Amino acid sequence: MGQSESKGTLAASSAVVEVDLSTVSTEALLKTCYWFSRDFVCDIRNRNEKGAEVWLTPRSPATDPELASAKDAFLTSAMDFALREKIEAKTSGIRDLLLAKAFSESGILEDEPLGVFGDSVEEAKPDGMFKILGNARR
Amino acid sequence: MARAFYPLERFAPTLPTFHLLPFRFTRLNGLELLVNDAGEFLFVPTGTVQQLVDERLDASSELYQDLKAKQFVYDDSSSPLLDVLATKVRTKFDHMCGGTKLHIFVVTLRCEHSCEYCQVSRQTATRGEFDMSTATADRAIAMMMDSPAPAVTLEIQGGEPLLAFDLIQYIIPRAKAQARERGKDLDIVVCTNLACVTDDILLYFRDERVKVSTSLDGPAFLHNKNRSRPGHNSYEKAIEGIERSRAILGMESVAALMTTTAASLDYAAEIVDEYVRREFHSIFLRPISPYGFAVKTRHRTGYEMGRFLEFYKKGLAHILKVNRGGYRIAEVYTQILLTKMLTPHSTRYVDMQSPAGEAWNVLVYNYDGDVYASDESRMLAEMRDWTCRLGNVYQDTRRTLLTGEPALRLFQASCNQALAGCSDCAFQSYCAADPVYHYATQGDMYGHRPTSGFCARNMEVIRHLFSLIEENDRETMRIFWSWINGERVIREVDACA
Numbered sequence: 156m157g158q159s160e161s162k163g164t165l166a167a168s169s170a171v172v173e174v175d176l177s178t179v180s181t182e183a184l185l186k187t188c189y190w191f192s193r194d195f196v197c198d199i200r201n202r203n204e205k206g207a208e209v210w211l212t213p214r215s216p217a218t219d220p221e222l223a224s225a226k227d228a229f230l231t232s233a234m235d236f237a238l239r240e241k242i243e244a245k246t247s248g249i250r251d252l253l254l255a256k257a258f259s260e261s262g263i264l265e266d267e268p269l270g271v272f273g274d275s276v277e278e279a280k281p282d283g284m285f286k287i288l289g290n291a292r293r
Numbered sequence: 294m295a296r297a298f299y300p301l302e303r304f305a306p307t308l309p310t311f312h313l314l315p316f317r318f319t320r321l322n323g324l325e326l327l328v329n330d331a332g333e334f335l336f337v338p339t340g341t342v343q344q345l346v347d348e349r350l351d352a353s354s355e356l357y358q359d360l361k362a363k364q365f366v367y368d369d370s371s372s373p374l375l376d377v378l379a380t381k382v383r384t385k386f387d388h389m390c391g392g393t394k395l396h397i398f399v400v401t402l403r404c405e406h407s408c409e410y411c412q413v414s415r416q417t418a419t420r421g422e423f424d425m426s427t428a429t430a431d432r433a434i435a436m437m438m439d440s441p442a443p444a445v446t447l448e449i450q451g452g453e454p455l456l457a458f459d460l461i462q463y464i465i466p467r468a469k470a471q472a473r474e475r476g477k478d479l480d481i482v483v484c485t486n487l488a489c490v491t492d493d494i495l496l497y498f499r500d501e502r503v504k505v506s507t508s509l510d511g512p513a514f515l516h517n518k519n520r521s522r523p524g525h526n527s528y529e530k531a532i533e534g535i536e537r538s539r540a541i542l543g544m545e546s547v548a549a550l551m552t553t554t555a556a557s558l559d560y561a562a563e564i565v566d567e568y569v570r571r572e573f574h575s576i577f578l579r580p581i582s583p584y585g586f587a588v589k590t591r592h593r594t595g596y597e598m599g600r601f602l603e604f605y606k607k608g609l610a611h612i613l614k615v616n617r618g619g620y621r622i623a624e625v626y627t628q629i630l631l632t633k634m635l636t637p638h639s640t641r642y643v644d645m646q647s648p649a650g651e652a653w654n655v656l657v658y659n660y661d662g663d664v665y666a667s668d669e670s671r672m673l674a675e676m677r678d679w680t681c682r683l684g685n686v687y688q689d690t691r692r693t694l695l696t697g698e699p700a701l702r703l704f705q706a707s708c709n710q711a712l713a714g715c716s717d718c719a720f721q722s723y724c725a726a727d728p729v730y731h732y733a734t735q736g737d738m739y740g741h742r743p744t745s746g747f748c749a750r751n752m753e754v755i756r757h758l759f760s761l762i763e764e765n766d767r768e769t770m771r772i773f774w775s776w777i778n779g780e781r782v783i784r785e786v787d788a789c790a
Contacts, residue, residue, distance in 0.1 A: 189714060193743035239717050241346045242313060250315035253330065256379035
């Protein structure tokens with residue numbers, strides 16, 4: 156993340172946050188802006204392929220300390236969304252499997268989800284929790 | 294010739310390689326709060342999430358064992374136990390099973406009260422054209438019984454439903470007969486201000502096992518200010534009605550609800566004390582609804598959500614104090630959220646479900662036969678907005694109601710798992726979507742969470758409850774568990790005293 160600074164004529168009314176796009180993706184940046192949109196107009200300006208500036212303009216007058224605080228909060232929030240993306244990337248497959256197992260009884264799955272269905276006792280029950288469509292057809 | 298030995302680390306036990314299971318996180322009180330898809334949570338030191346993502350966490354640490362036990366990670370020595378986790382997730386979504394359970398019959402719009410915050414565009418007490426006909430009631434009963442739910446609740450409301458008591462007497466035996474035929478359990482609740490109740494009505498309710506839900510906004514000065522009626526005696530009528538109802542129906546068959554107006558905000562403790570004085574064991578600190586007649590009077594009755602949250606926290610603190618003093622009284626919204634946070638279960642409270650309970654778990658049959666997705670949807674129609682009108686008992690079947698365009702529009706915006714702002718939220722498993730609220734307040738069923746009163750309320754209430762849980766005060770947690778388990782709190786006598 157880059158540093159933020161008050162700039163030119165907007166010094167009293169905007170904070171500028173410099174973002175390294177190799178650390179925080181555009182999607183994570185947009186999610187951060189979404190949550191800041193109640194109190195700020197968020198303007199994302201791409202500087203180049205690697206970096207962007209986010210101009211935070213408060214919807215009601217703000218003091219310099221408030222703007223500095225908002226900038227800190229924005230950076231923290233953006234980093235959190237970047238972390239969430241990494242968690243999502245590492246766990247999305249297993250979440251799909253988890254939900255498929257949880258709701259397989261509905262019979263709406265077209266394909267049997269990948270994975271090991273290790274609860275043989277539960278599967279053997281006629282009214283067991285886990286009746287993955289593919290299993291049920293066997 | 295010198296001998297070379299392997300370094301010491303080579304002989305240490307190999308630490309397992311771990312993998313992440315899905316979770317969301319937020320920051321709270323200097324800690325990180327991790328929540329998985331089943332709603333199980335763990336407070337961990339700041340920096341833990343980064344360590345997990347970077348796979349740098351010390352797998353021999355106690356923290357790692359906690360994360361493993363709570364199913365945030367698994368390793369080579371433990372299977373992911375996906376079936377167990379899937380069972381928990383499924384339990385969390387139990388409210389989706391079984392079809393529509395709550396069926397609200399609006400038997401009349403007539404009312405002799407003129408409450409400032411009323412969500413219904415009530416009509417004067419003599420205008421019979423706003424009563425449900427017996428033919429409409431027959432159709433509504435049939436539609437209710439078409440629900441696959443093995444147990445349904447028939448909630449009769451208005452207006453003031455006791456002004457149409459003859460229709461109540463028509464509906465109840467027919468609903469019971471059809472429930473018997475279909476092998477369904479049937480609960481019946483009448484929502485009434487009790488101003489017109491008589492012993493004959495109550496004896497009928499007793500014989501038919503009907504429960505009563507009434508309104509009590511607090512002490513007399515507040516209740517009468519909020520709930521106008523000729524004679525300015527709404528409070529006196531309500532208290533008299535509650536006492537008579539309890540005498541005939543029993544204590545457990547009479548419940549009360551309060552609505553928080555701007556006038557209520559400074560009196561959280563007094564409102565709680567009124568409920569204690571009247572021997573209620575639950576109180577629901579409810580914000581005013583942004584629907585119906587309440588919209589017309591919002592300049593007098595409305596307030597910012599921040600002010601309500603202050604009121605809620607003060608009220609909850611006072612309720613906890615009362616419980617510590619030995620009198621058991623639960624705050625209902627807290628009880629609902631704690632059940633979701635501390636147990637694997639969901640709740641039947643339709644306003645806090647995802648997928649949303651509207652249409653799926655509740656249907657409202659208006660006096661004129663129109664069917665709505667929720668009580669709030671009907672109130673929108675009173676404001677001449679029929680977006681959430683699903684159909685009519687004369688033209689539709691249950692199938693066409695739930696597959697029609699209005700229902701599908703609602704369903705598309707009903708899963709917080711897929712909503713902007715909610716999809717990443719750590720509190721997703723405890724919270725809801727409520728498309729009707731967002732349509733009513735923001736003109737968009739999907740809603741804008743940063744400016745949503747619904748989101749502001751739930752985020753702050755859940756954060757507040759997590760703060761209390763994290764404090765882990767023994768007495769507070771005992772009270773919370775007593776609410777979840779529905780136990781009476783009995784004051785512990787300190788044996789050392």
